[in-house]
Amino acid sequence: xxxxxxxxxxLILVSISLSVNLNAQTPDSLLIASDFKKLDLAFxxxxxxxxxxxxxxxxxxxxxxxxxxxxxxxxxxxxxTAWAFYNLKSLDSSxxxxxxxxxxxxxxxxxxxxxxxxxxxxxxxxxxDVKLAQFKVDDSTLVELKKFQQATSALMQRDFLKFETxxxxxxxxxxxxxxxxxxxxxxxxxxxxxxxxxxxxxxxxSAVIPGTGKFYAGYRGQAISAMVPTFIFAAAAAESYYRxxxxxAQFITAASLFGIFYVGNIWGSVLSVKTFYELRNNEIHNNVxxxxxxxxxxxxxx
Amino acid sequence: xxxxxxxxxxxxxxxxxADINQLFKRADSLFQVKQYQLxxxxxxQIAYLSGENIIKTKALIKKADCYLMRKEFAxxxxxxSRVYYADLSDSLVYLSRYKTALASYLNSNFGEAESxxxxxxxxxxxxxLVYNIYPLYVLILNESxxxxxxxxxxxxxxxxxxxxxxxxxxxxxxxxxxxxxxxxPFLKNPExxxxxxxxxxxxxxxxxxxxxxxxxxxTLQLAGLGFTGLCIWQKYYFTGAxxxxxxxxxxxxxGINRAQFLVEKRNHIKTRTFNDNVKKYLLDNKVLNGG
Numbered sequence: 316x317x318x319x320x321x322x323x324x325x326l327i328l329v330s331i332s333l334s335v336n337l338n339a340q341t342p343d344s345l346l347i348a349s350d351f352k353k354l355d356l357a358f359x360x361x362x363x364x365x366x367x368x369x370x371x372x373x374x375x376x377x378x379x380x381x382x383x384x385x386x387x388x389x390x391x392x393x394x395x396t397a398w399a400f401y402n403l404k405s406l407d408s409s410x411x412x413x414x415x416x417x418x419x420x421x422x423x424x425x426x427x428x429x430x431x432x433x434x435x436x437x438x439x440x441x442x443x444d445v446k447l448a449q450f451k452v453d454d455s456t457l458v459e460l461k462k463f464q465q466a467t468s469a470l471m472q473r474d475f476l477k478f479e480t481x482x483x484x485x486x487x488x489x490x491x492x493x494x495x496x497x498x499x500x501x502x503x504x505x506x507x508x509x510x511x512x513x514x515x516x517x518x519x520x521s522a523v524i525p526g527t528g529k530f531y532a533g534y535r536g537q538a539i540s541a542m543v544p545t546f547i548f549a550a551a552a553a554e555s556y557y558r559x560x561x562x563x564a565q566f567i568t569a570a571s572l573f574g575i576f577y578v579g580n581i582w583g584s585v586l587s588v589k590t591f592y593e594l595r596n597n598e599i600h601n602n603v604x605x606x607x608x609x610x611x612x613x614x615x616x617x
Numbered sequence: 618x619x620x621x622x623x624x625x626x627x628x629x630x631x632x633x634x635a636d637i638n639q640l641f642k643r644a645d646s647l648f649q650v651k652q653y654q655l656x657x658x659x660x661x662q663i664a665y666l667s668g669e670n671i672i673k674t675k676a677l678i679k680k681a682d683c684y685l686m687r688k689e690f691a692x693x694x695x696x697x698s699r700v701y702y703a704d705l706s707d708s709l710v711y712l713s714r715y716k717t718a719l720a721s722y723l724n725s726n727f728g729e730a731e732s733x734x735x736x737x738x739x740x741x742x743x744x745x746l747v748y749n750i751y752p753l754y755v756l757i758l759n760e761s762x763x764x765x766x767x768x769x770x771x772x773x774x775x776x777x778x779x780x781x782x783x784x785x786x787x788x789x790x791x792x793x794x795x796x797x798x799x800x801x802p803f804l805k806n807p808e809x810x811x812x813x814x815x816x817x818x819x820x821x822x823x824x825x826x827x828x829x830x831x832x833x834x835x836t837l838q839l840a841g842l843g844f845t846g847l848c849i850w851q852k853y854y855f856t857g858a859x860x861x862x863x864x865x866x867x868x869x870x871x872g873i874n875r876a877q878f879l880v881e882k883r884n885h886i887k888t889r890t891f892n893d894n895v896k897k898y899l900l901d902n903k904v905l906n907g908g
Contacts (some may be wrong), residue, residue, distance in 0.1 A: 361665045362658075366695060370658045547859040554855040569856065 356388075359395045368399040375399070379412070390420035399425060406433040424457065425615045431464050432611060435465050436604050440472045459489045460610055462495055470503055470598065478503065492610035502603050509595045514585040521584035525577060528584025533591035541580050548573035637667055641676075649681065657683035664699075674700050674709050682718050690724035702740075711737060711746040715753065722757050730757045743877060745796035748777045757763025759892045764806070767895070768796035775905060779795050784904050791902075795895060807880040814876040825883050834872040841865030 362371040375396045377382070384392065397412035413430040416422055427450050432472070434443035447465050452458055462481055469477040487493045512532060521528030526542030529535075552573045555566035639700060644659030660683065663676035677700050684693035697717040701712060714737035721730035734754045741747050751774035758767035771792050779785040794800070805824065814821030818838050822831030841864035848857030 358662060358665050361887070362661060365661070365699060367657075367661060370654065370661065373654060376656065544863075545864060550855040551853075551860050554853055558851075558853060565856075569860075 324554060351385075356391050356395065363395060363399060363402070366402070368402045370400045371395060372403075386417065390416050390422060394420070394422035394426055397429075401429060403431070406437055409433055425454065426462070428457075428611055428615070432604075432607060433462070435468055435471065435607065438471070438600070440468050443468050455486075456489055456491050456614060459486060459492050459496070460614060463492045463499070463610060464607065466496075466499060467603060470506065472500060473506065473604060475503070491613045495606045495610055498606050499603075502599060502606070505599050505602075509592065509599065511592055512588045514588045517584040517588045518581050521581045525580045528581065528617065529587050532584060532587040533595070534587055537587070541583065545573065545576045546581055548576055636784075637663055637672055640666070644679065648686075651686070652760045653683040653686050670701055670704055671706070671709060674705055674713060678709075678712055678716055681720060685716075685720060685723070690720050693720035694724060694726070694729070707741045707743040707746055711741050711750065712742070714741075715750050718750070718753055718757065722753065722760070727757055727760045731761060740811070744777075748774055751777075752905070754898065756892070756896060759895055762802075762888065764796060764801045768792060771796075771895075771899075779904060788902070788904055791898070795898060800891065802884070802891045804884045804887070805880045805886075810876040810880040811873050814873040818872050821873065822879055825876060825879035827879050827883075830875070830879065834868060834875065837868040838865055838872065841868055 323513050359371050359374060362368075362374075366522035375392055379396050382389075391501060393412045393415040397409045397416075400406070400409035404457065410430055410433050413426040413433070413515070416426045420426075427446070431443045431447055431450075434440070443464070447461060447468065450461065452461055462484060466478050466481040466485070469475075469481060482496075484494045485493075487496060517528035517532050520529075520531050521541075524542075525545035526538040526540075529541050548569055552569035555563060555569045558563050623904040640659060640663050644656045644663065647653075647656035647659060657680045658759045660676040660680035664673045664680070667673050667676070677696055681693040681696045684690070684696060694717065697713060697720060700713045700717075702713070705713070717750045718730045718737070720725070721733060731754075734750055734757060737750050738743035738747055751770050755767045755771045755774070758764070758770060772789060775785060775792065779788060805828050812821075813824050819831035819835035822828070822834060841861055844864060845857045845861030848854070848861050
């Protein structure tokens with residue numbers, strides 16, 4: 316009996332030491348890191364400040380679904396997770412965690428402003444509007460920032476009336492956002508200049524004079540390069556027709572090439588109206604987002 | 618429960634020397650089993666917990682090793698940029714500068730790599746350590762096409778580490794042979810190729826060493842001109858002037874750009890071949906790399 320107990324004890328000891336070794340050696344060592352309950356948020360903060368966002372996320376990954384933490388700890392976990400995703404430009408994921416942060420958390424205000432920014436960056440203006448309307452702030456700097464975000468959203472949705480209404484309430488006396496508030500009016504001018512043009516008119520123009528449709532759409536350089544080959548083949552076709560007649564191989568070849576270039580040019584002009592408009596719109600969107608980001612960085616110092 | 622003893626055991630506590638040693642042991646074991654991200658977190662935790670710059674530096678160097686093993690060279694550079702060089706021993710300065718230079722070299726950031734070596738040379742008092750960095754220095758200089766300096770560096774390295782006169786003479790001969798003027802890549806000028814093709818079509822390609830490409834390009838340009846002439850002879854003036862000339866013009870312009878590209882391609886191949894040969898020599902030479 317004594318011998319049996321000794322063997323059993325030895326087996327238990329061996330299995331414990333094996334489990335220690337295996338846990339150190341298997342890919343599941345990830346679990347070892349995540350299993351530990353003690354959470355040092357200052358270390359997470361340290362990692363994030365040193366641009367080690369993926370490492371921070373690896374530690375936070377298991378913790379965001381762990382409900383055993385206190386609310387304040389959970390808010391911090393959500394904030395750091397959202398912040399790491401934000402820095403890795405995974406804005407959709409970042410929004411999910413910013414949304415979870417509760418009122419009263421020291422991270423609440425910052426997270427809300429960044430959440431609105433992310434919605435607008437992703438062109439989810441409706442969600443940004445709803446959240447901005449529900450978001451209450453008292454501090455004059457934050458009030459100006461909120462108005463700035465609301466006005467930006469209205470502008471990007473081309474709701475100029477709403478934009479003017481909000482814009483009229485800008486005080487311009489807050490260092491953090493005054494310049495960008497003024498710049499918003501310049502962006503409005505740019506948006507107004509970028510009018511949606513008619514694809515039909517572009518097509519018709521290119522049908523009458525090849526290349527002019529592209530010029531009308533906004534691609535001024537491309538107009539010449541579209542015009543030249545079409546005219547070359549038109550001249551060659553006309554010459555072949557005059558010299559060799561409509562049934563000649565020269566004419567059929569030149570006329571076919573002309574036809575391909577001519578029709579392609581019309582179709583290209585029709586499409587270029589939309590692409591040029593979207594290209595310019597994206598440029599404006601990126602500039603507006605840059606302007607929107609600057610006050611956030613100033614106010615929240617990051 | 619023993620398996621819960623992990624790299625995060627000491628979070629929230631001020632770490633003692635024993636704690637740090639245990640953290641290093643843990644992170645090292647993760648590194649050995651190729652769990653580089655977890656090992657990296659472990660090393661960063663040491664950098665975070667330790668109040669000593671020496672410990673922090675050691676941890677950061679090891680964290681950089683994790684990134685190097687993951688082939689994330691830019692991130693290794695960023696980690697090493699966190700090293701604070703005040704009050705560090707020569708060996709740590711050497712290790713940190715060497716790893717930074719290596720990360721920059723692997724990240725094709727040769728200017729920064731050279732700068733790290735120059736700083737190591739001027740700041741480290743221990744000559745032995747300084748010369749240890751020379752093989753990497755040679756590779757960096759080669760990539761920067763500073764072949765004369767690379768030869769001097771390689772000779773100095775051999776001179777310093779090889780005691781046996783006969784062996785040294787043999788190695789010096791090999792170095793002279795490797796860096797002989799006939800072996801050093803003679804780099805041609807892409808702008809010159811462009812100009813040559815502008816004046817005489819096809820000559821730029823010939824200059825780059827691509828005779829048949831040049832010949833083909835000339836043929837196609839002549840075909841364009843021939844088509845123009847034929848059209849004009851047949852009284853197809855518009856077709857000749859526009860279509861024929863357009864064909865000629867396209868191949869003429871294309872030929873100029875192609876000549877420039879071919880010279881750049883040739884220069885790249887020559888440089889790569891030479892630099893890879895030097896790299897191979899350094900790695901294979903048992904006298905130079907200490908067996």
